[in-house]
Amino acid sequence: MKIQIRTTLAVGGILALAALTAGCSSGGGGGADLSGADTVSQTFPYEGRSLTIDAGTADLVLVPGGSDEVTVDRQIAGTTNGESPEATETLDGDTLSLSVDCNGLAISCQGRFTVHVPDGVAVVAKNKNGLIDASGFSADLTVSAVDGRADLARISSPTLTLTGRDMVVNGTGLSTKTVTTDTRNGDIDLTFSAAPDRVEVDSNDGDVGLALPDTEYRVDVTTKKGADDVSxxxxxxxxxxxxxxxxxxxxRITPAS
Structure with missing residues (x-):
């Protein structure tokens, strides 16, 4: 079931929604199943050129849209203190804050926000202890995660920036020109469909894999404790x-298969 909520934005104002979502179920020992959760949608008119999205500890899925609106689809499962978790969605200027309250006695409490972003809007996406999934973006994209994972597909942004701590990154079908990553711990695996102009990777602890189209590259690899395989x-x-x-x-830097 999908529930639509439309909100009108006053200039300079703040939009907020706080809702107790009914129908969430405990997933038992296997965790809650969000595929069976209701989807609640809220739409925010938006005319900005950049948007920062902070999803707290919830999973975040980013989808490029085609309108002048930001649409948030919310799914929540589990319970907190015997009740359905409370969710909030707030747009303040160019910052969209999303949260699911799993504090207290939480049983399989989890949430996922799918955000449809207007075409051409640059995005900064943040969360902790969750997934950030982005596909099909052509505007600048920054992904920042702590104790999480980023899955990226078909990104053609002029610049792609990845920052975080204890962050695993998987990217496929990338055609972005400039990629910068600065992660403390976590593996990075990027596959490109077009040769990038510049890729800079700085990682303390973690394996790095780059798969690239067949052309010549200027390569500079520095690793203190690890092997390098450049083919x-x-x-x-x-x-x-x-x-x-x-x-x-x-x-590992290899030709893409």
Whole structure:
């Protein structure tokens, strides 16, 4: 079941929704199943050129839209203190704050927000202890996570920035020109469908894998405790630059299959 909520935005105002979502179920030992949860949607008119989305500890799915509105689809499961968890969605200027309250006695409490972002709007996405999933974006994209995972697909943004701590990153079908990653712990695995102009990876602890189209690259790899396997064609005069630094972890740079 899908419930639609439309909100009118006053200039300079704050939009907020706080709701107790009924019908959430405990998933027992296997965790709650969000596929059976109701979807509640809220729409915010939006004319900005950039948007920061903070999803708290909930999973976040980013979808490019085609309108001048930001639409949030919310799914919640589980209980907190015997009740359905409370969710809040607030748009204040260019910041969209999303949260699911799983404090207290929580049983399989979890939430997922799917945010439809207007085309051309640059996005900064944040969360903790969850998943950030983004696909099909062509505007600048920044993903920042703590103790989580980022799954990226078909990103053609001019710039893609990945920052975080204890963050696993998986990217496929990337055609972005500039990629910058700065993560403390966690594996990074990026597959490109078009040769990037510049990729900079800085990781303390974690393996780094780059799979790239068949062309020449200027490669600079630094690893203190780990092996490096570079099998792409190399040229110091190439305009495609790969700079990878990791403290503990293997580096693998190969042609995409």
């Amino acid at each position: 792409v064609s190399r040229s110091d005069s190439s305009n495609h630059i790969l700079a990878v630094t990791t403290r503990n972890g293997d580096v």
